[in-house]
């Protein structure tokens with residue numbers, strides 16, 4: 068298994084409740100290293116671009132509105148099998164279906180306000196990382 072990187076967002080429900088440290092503890096506890104991290108206010112244009120694949124979904128407007136409703140923490144996580152490992156640590160998109168011990172089981176409030184985002188493939192991880200970080204921002 069190779070060391071790889073994935074892209075993560077701690078969403079506005081996490082910054083609002085001041086639980087970013089608690090979420091990071093679960094990330095680091097799973098063996099993932101936070102090699103880049105920045106707290107930002109996403110613009111509407113950034114959120115629309117980031118979630119462009121969901122443009123036709125009925126929840127797209129709500130999703131963009133939520134992601135710009137407060138600060139987020141954008142992160143790059145590195146480790147063995149990081150994409151799959153982070154998806155396991157996050158738990159199912161819908162917190163009602165998330166397994167015990169996962170971030171979403173512990174913290175997520177609903178399918179929309181579900182605390183974290185993680186890339187779904189290595190290819191998307193590269194594209195998503197490039198939207199928010201330069202190579203020189205990342206150091207293991």
Ligand code: PCG
Nearest residue numbers: 126129130160178179180181183184185
């Ligand atoms: P994420 O960030 O991994 O990628 C797409 C997001 O769409 C997903 O997490 C969910 O938060 C969000 N999402 C999926 N289904 C719904 C829904 O039915 N309503 C809302 N508001 N958001 C949804």
